Amino acid sequence: MTLNMRRCIKLLAMVCITVVVMGCHKADVKSEYTIGFSQCVGSDLWRQTMLDEMKMELSLHPDAKFIYADANGNSNKQVEQVKQMLNKGIDLLIISPNEAQPLTDIVEQIYDKGIPVIVIDRKTSSTLYTAYVGADNYQIGKMAGEYLGNLLKGKGNVLEVMGLPGSSPAIERENGFDDGIKKYPGIHITAQVYGDWLKANAETQLMKLGNNLSDVNAVFAHNDVMARGSRDVLTRLNIKHPIKVIGVDALPGNGGGIQMVSSKLIDASLVYPTGGKEAIMTAFRILNKEPFTKENILQSVVIDSTNVQLMKLQWNRINSQQKDIERQQALLAEQRELYNSQQVIFNIIVISLVLAIVFGGLAFYSLMENRKINKSLETKNTEILSQRNQLIEMSARAEAATEAKLNFFTNISHEFRTPLTLILSPVEDMMRNEKLNLVAGKSLKLMHKNVFRLLRLVNQLIDYRKIGYDKQQIHASPNNIADFVKDILDNFQHNAQKRNIHLTFSTSEPNITAWFDVNMLDKVFFNLLSNSLKFTKNNGCIKVIVTKNNDSTVDITITDNGIGMEPNEVEHIFEQFYQADNGAAKGSGLGLALSKEIVLLHQGTIEVSSKKWQGTTFTIKLPLDNTTKKTSQHPIERLETDYNTQLYTADLDEQVITDPTAAFSTPQELSILIIEDNTDLLYYLSDKLGETYEIFTADDGSKGLNEAFERVPDLVISDVVLPGISGKKIAESLKTDIRTSHIPIILLTAQSNVEQQIDGIRSMADVYITKPFNLDYLLATINNLIKNRLILKEHFISDIDLAKMPVSKRLDKKFLNDFAGIVEQNLGNEHFNVDDICKLIGISRVKLYRKVKALLGCSIADYILNRRLKKAKYLLINESHSISEITYMVGFSSPNYFSTVFKAKYECTPSEFKRKQDA
Structure with a gap:
């Protein structure tokens, strides 16, 4: 876009904005202020009158926005309503608290945020508010007491009907009434009841008093509603003598206190101004930064038969004036709406004219610019064509380079097969030699098994490359698919029987002819069946079902009740190199991806369904008709059946790890825990190390960690990548636990880069060895770690303090300090034993023994005895106690026993030792 066009668009935008702002300024005026009013309860007439007075005063401020919420007598609800108002962005809050204490916190929070708060009628328990509007409830109560004193001429009994317990108006009115009648000793408050501000509750409480009301001369109710209820109860009880009833509120309108006094339902009522008008007036003084009074106490007056008619006339006049104001506001609103609609039409006309002029100019300008742009596009087109030709040439070079890399990959994979074959054949020759089998039979079987594993991986890589990049075509021929699957299944019967797995086959028809490549499809079934056996536990079952469908297809279903998979694992199971977290059984992640590609070459589908710990089902659907490009009219025999069987069953021949703690095995002094999935x-290391050490094993991280805590071995060897938790986490857990912090840890891993090795050492492992490793190097490392641990033990003798012991780990130092401190504190206790130490330190007897033995090289009893003798030696040299006193000071039961033990340690009796020191 050129500079001139930008200028035109900016000019257009400025003109439109100016017109809209000028035209709509008055039509769309933002509310001047937003005022929120939270009412504790709005159902009674007094509070409805308060709201009406607020609305009357707000009618003089049409630009203000008013938000009202009624809590219906629930303090918790009122707190939530106030929070909602705060979220709406109120400028000022007016609140009439339901109860003082529950509403104090929220009022203080809003006040602390800088939002003005006006408390009306009832106060909170704090002075943190901007202003208070309300009558003096104490003064009203006092006026009521003085009025009743004059009305009863200084003598009589009074019943007080109070409001809600705990509310500030009820408390203050009660106190004021009590002080008001103190001037009249002849007047007594004979009873007090709570009416909770409600007529029905007041009637219930008075009915409970019953005939006791016959001695009452007057009733003072805290509001007119309860006063009316009191009058109804007195009428119902048909009490003979007249009883004066006065209330509080004196509200105008139908059902209000003024009407009650006028109708002689009650004798008098004290005006309790709602303060609605005053609250709004104070709010606008605060918002407009005008002077205001914090405590706005409203005055009261007694309304009785002498002035009730005058009050009614005043209220009717105020009501009439308010209706006139509302009619005038309605007319103003109509005029404003008419003005706004005319203003909108005018704005549209002006904007349309401006747009017509501007767009006309832009159209002419665009026509001139298009000619320049066309010339520029022609130049760019030429450049793009040149770049495209360059990209085509570069793509061809990249494709050639990729093809060369793939060819190298295929060739090197083929080259792997030759040395593997040269390894396999001599190994098989040696396995047939009985003498060699006696010496190295286990190692030969292990080599034989893993050579086949490597061959299977190499074959899968070559097949996958051929299918993925060479677009290999299958050579299909008509064959009986049922017999084909049954033959493959028979190759796995031996492995299934060894593990008591029930392997079954069934078919809907004995002869189901389909077109497929026997030498490729067998790889699919071999892989699926070997996986099922691998992930099915002993005594399980595997079912293979061949079903002919009516749509010229055949389904081959392989179902097992093995460990199954999670839904997220099922989604990725056919992706190349993906490995599900299926415990100890691991694979390359290529077999299922290759199987899917082979099935797709046959124009078929393969699907899987699985549930964790319930089993897995693979379903292969193949067309019966010939859908392939290369075919043969005669069945092709499958090649290398035995070879394929060995390839896919190599992983199923599990080595049995012999228990090193068997009955006839030689017990070993030192133990090693091996954690390897x-x-x-795991078998190889156990076999090689079992000749010298007692071996414990675990095939996943969680079991290994539990085994370490249970066995407390002398050394731990762990793989890094493990099911459950990793070897690094195991190292961190063992080194930070006081029970196992002394154990040396060796991590074995295929993660060989420097960063990973540094991370392994940071996990607090003692040694980090990468795979493949040299067994002699591993043995030397183990011997060195254990030898260093023994050297630390040898440093301990009875005359060396634990504080001077060369202990390498912080936790071990803390353990030794705690252990030594407990022993020192209890040397004089002849009943002190190992169980006492276990309770104080918080570990079991066996683990305490192993920990002390590993760090100090002696038993706990020997250590305690040595410490007692050392302290006795110190006392004999430095103190003047007798031999008998020292005997009991160091915890020996008798002087004779002490003398015997001392002589065995120092080759002289305590008396002889003391004489030598004195000489």
Whole structure:
């Protein structure tokens, strides 16, 4: 866009904005202020009158926005309503608290945020508010007491009907009434009841008094509603003598106190001004930054038969004036609406004219610019064509380079097969030699098994490359699919029987002819069946079902009741190199991806359904008709059946790890825990290390950690990548636990880069060894770690303090300090034993023994005895106690026993030792 066009658009925008602002300024005026009013309860006439007075005063401020909420007598609800008002962005809050204490916190919070708060009628328990509007309830109560004193001429009994317990008006009116009648000793308050401000509640409480009301001369109710209820109860009880009833509120209108006095339902009522008008007036003084009074106490007056008619006339006149104001406001609103609609029409006309002029100019300008743009586009087109040709040339070079890399990958994979074959054949020859089998039979079987594993991986990589990049076509021929699947299934019967897995086959028809490549499809079934056996526990079952469908397809279903998969694992199971978290059984993540590609080449589908811990079902659907490009009219025999069987059953031949704690095995002094999820490596390490050490094993991280805490071995060897928790987490957990912090840890891993090795050492492991590792190097490392631990033990002798012991770990130092401190504090207790130490430190007897043995190289009893003898030696040299006193000071039961033990340690009796020191 050129500079001139930008200028035109800016000019257009400025003109439109000016017109809209000028035209709509008065039509769309933002509310001047937003005032929120939270009412504790709005159902009674007094509070409805308060709201009406507020609305009357707000009619003089039409630009103000008013938000009203009624809590219906619930303090918690009122708190929530106030929070909602705060979220709406109120400028000022007017609140009539339901109860003082529950509303104090929210009022203080709003006040602290800088929002003005006007408390009306009832106060909170704090002075943190902007202004208060309301009558003096104490003064009203006092006026009522003085009025009744004059009315009864200084003598009589009074019943007081009070408001809601705990509310500030009820408390203040009660106190004021009590002080008011104190001037009249002849007047007594004979009873007080709570009417909760409600007529029905007041009637219920008075009915409970019953005949006791016959001695009452007057009733003072805290509001007119309860006064009316009191009068109804007195009439119902048909009490003979006249009883004066006065209330509080004196509200105008139908059902108000003024009408009650006029109708002689009650004798008098004290005006309790609602303060609605005064609250709004104070609010606008605060918002407009005008002077205001914080405490606005409204005055009261007694209304009785002498002035009630005058009050009624005044109210009727005020009501009439308000209606006139409302009619005038309605007329003003109509005029404003008419003005706004005319203003909108005018704005539209002006904007349309401006747009017509501007767009006309832009159209002419655009026509001139298009000619320049066309010339520029022609130049760019030429450049783009040149770049496209360059990209095509670069793409061809990249494709050639990719093809060269793939060819190299295929060739090197083929090259792997030759050395593997040269390894496999000599191994099989050695396995047939009985003498070699006696010496190295286990190792030969392990080599034989893992050579087949490597061959299977290499074959899968080559097949996957051929399918993915060479677009390999299958050579299909008509064959009986049922017999084909049954033959493959028979190859797994031996492995299934060894683990007592029930392997079954069924078919809907004995002869189901389909077109498929036997030498490719067998890889699919071999892979699926080997996976089912791998992930099915002993005594499980696997079902293979071949079903011919009516739509010229056949379904082959393989179902097991193995460990199953989670839904997120099922979604990715056919992705290349993906491995589900299926416990100890691991694979390359290529077999199922290759199987899917082979099924797709046959124009079929493969699906999977699985539930964790319930099993897995694979369903292959193949067309019966010939849909492939390369076919043969005669069945093609499958090649290398035994070879394929060995490839896919190699992982199923699990080595049995012998229990090193068997009955006839030689017990070993030192123990090693091996945590490794690869069964072959676990067996190999157990076999090699079992000749020298007692071996404990675990095939996942969680079991290994539990085994370490349970066995407390002398050394731990762990893989890094494990099911459950990783080897690094195991190292951190063991090194930060006082029970196992002394144990050396060796981590084995295939993660060989420097950053990963540094991370392993930071996990507090003692040694980090990468795979493949040299067994002699591992053995030397183990011997070195254990030897260093033994050297630390040898430093301990009875005459060396634990504080000077060379302990390498902070937790071990803390343990030794705690242990030594407990022993020192209890040396004089002859009944002190190992159980007492266990309770104080908080670990079991066995673990305490192993920990002390590992760190100090002696038993707990020997250590305690040595400490007692050392303290006795100190006392003999530095103190003047007798031999008997020292005997009991260091916890020996008798001087004879003490003398015997001392002589065995220091080759002289305590008496002889003391004489030598004195000499």
